[in-house]
Amino acid sequence: xxxxxxxxxxxxxxxxxxxxxxxxxxxxxxxxxxxxxxxxxxxxxxxxxxxxxxxxxxxxxxxxxxxxxxxxxxxxxxxxxxxxxxxxxxxxxxxxxxxxxxxxxxxxxxxxxxxxxxxxxxxxxxxxxxxxxxxxxxxxxxxxxxxxxxxxxxxxxxxxxxxxxxxxxxxxxxxxxxxxxxxxxxxxxxxxxxxxxxxxxxxxxxxxxxxxxxxxxxxxxxxxxxxxxxxxxxxxxxxxxxxxxxxxxxxxxxxxxxxxxxxxxxxxxxxxxxxxxxxxxxxxxxxxxxxxxxxxxxxxxxxxxxxxxxxxxxxxxxxxxxx
Numbered sequence: 205x206x207x208x209x210x211x212x213x214x215x216x217x218x219x220x221x222x223x224x225x226x227x228x229x230x231x232x233x234x235x236x237x238x239x240x241x242x243x244x245x246x247x248x249x250x251x252x253x254x255x256x257x258x259x260x261x262x263x264x265x266x267x268x269x270x271x272x273x274x275x276x277x278x279x280x281x282x283x284x285x286x287x288x289x290x291x292x293x294x295x296x297x298x299x300x301x302x303x304x305x306x307x308x309x310x311x312x313x314x315x316x317x318x319x320x321x322x323x324x325x326x327x328x329x330x331x332x333x334x335x336x337x338x339x340x341x342x343x344x345x346x347x348x349x350x351x352x353x354x355x356x357x358x359x360x361x362x363x364x365x366x367x368x369x370x371x372x373x374x375x376x377x378x379x380x381x382x383x384x385x386x387x388x389x390x391x392x393x394x395x396x397x398x399x400x401x402x403x404x405x406x407x408x409x410x411x412x413x414x415x416x417x418x419x420x421x422x423x424x425x426x427x428x429x430x431x432x433x434x435x436x437x438x439x440x441x442x443x444x445x446x447x448x449x450x451x452x453x454x455x456x457x458x459x460x461x462x463x464x465x466x467x468x469x470x471x472x473x474x475x476x477x478x479x480x481x482x483x484x485x486x487x488x489x490x491x492x493x494x495x496x497x498x499x500x501x502x503x504x505x506x507x508x509x510x511x512x513x514x515x516x517x518x519x520x521x522x523x524x525x526x527x
Contacts (some may be wrong), residue, residue, distance in 0.1 A: 213510060
């Protein structure tokens with residue numbers, strides 16, 4: 205790893221850890237008063253290759269301690285050091301699913317199955333929470349109070365259920381491992397049926413297909429079957445071509461959206477578009493980390509940035525001049 209790349213890794217690791225709260229979880233950014241467990245789950249995946257185990261452990265414990273009477277976890281706001289339950293969450297399906305994925309990656313890296321056994325009951329509760337949102341077509345509602353089947357959520361749910369099956373297998377709980385695997389397969393089939401060969405796109409939610417001039421949620425949604433390796437290679441190639449045709453300069457954040465969407469950089473990496481990955485890293489450093497859009501640089505974006513940096517095929521170059 206080059207000195208420049210190593211410095212960026214250390215800097216963004218420090219950024220993430222500066223958001224770590226005494227309670228164990230993380231705030232959205234160093235100056236934000238919001239706690240979003242879903243974004244935290246995604247962000248902390250980047251700490252696994254860095255072997256930062258304690259922050260992950262402490263957040264997972266916080267998550268379990270904040271499962272409410274309905275079986276889900278809400279967002280919180282900070283008032284000083286006090287964490288106030290907002291009474292709602294952006295979704296119920298993706299929060300639990302991404303927690304399963306975070307824990308599975310942590311356990312794969314550490315082999316800490318003794319800890320896993322101490323939280324067996326909570327994992328069952330999480331699986332039941334996702335199961336109660338899953339419908340006959342295999343897809344999950346975002347929330348019981350918001351009965352919309354989002355493509356992005358369901359891609360995360362499919363992966364989360366696969367990871368849940370792995371965790372239950374580690375616990376020797378074959379019954380729940382089989383259930384999670386069956387539900388993951390059903391979700392994958394449901395996602396595949398969201399694809400229209402006529403429209404050459406996935407429905408971004410329910411039966412609604414994207415408009416290719418709108419970045420979020422329309423175009424960004426099409427990256428998720430690629431990101432979670434659900435779609436077949438030829439379809440992935442076609443979708444990525446449509447994404448880059450619609451927003452050829454997404455790697456310079458010319459999307460009409462103030463947020464960077466580093467997840468699309470990971471999609472680019474999977475599609476072998478190393479030029480855009482390299483440019484996205486350089487531009488993120490200039491525009492967000494050291495630039496005017498720093499307020500929009502949240503922990504999950506920093507996490508994706510770190511994951512791109514840590515991938516062996518990613519190179520760092522000097523940021524191009526601003527025009």
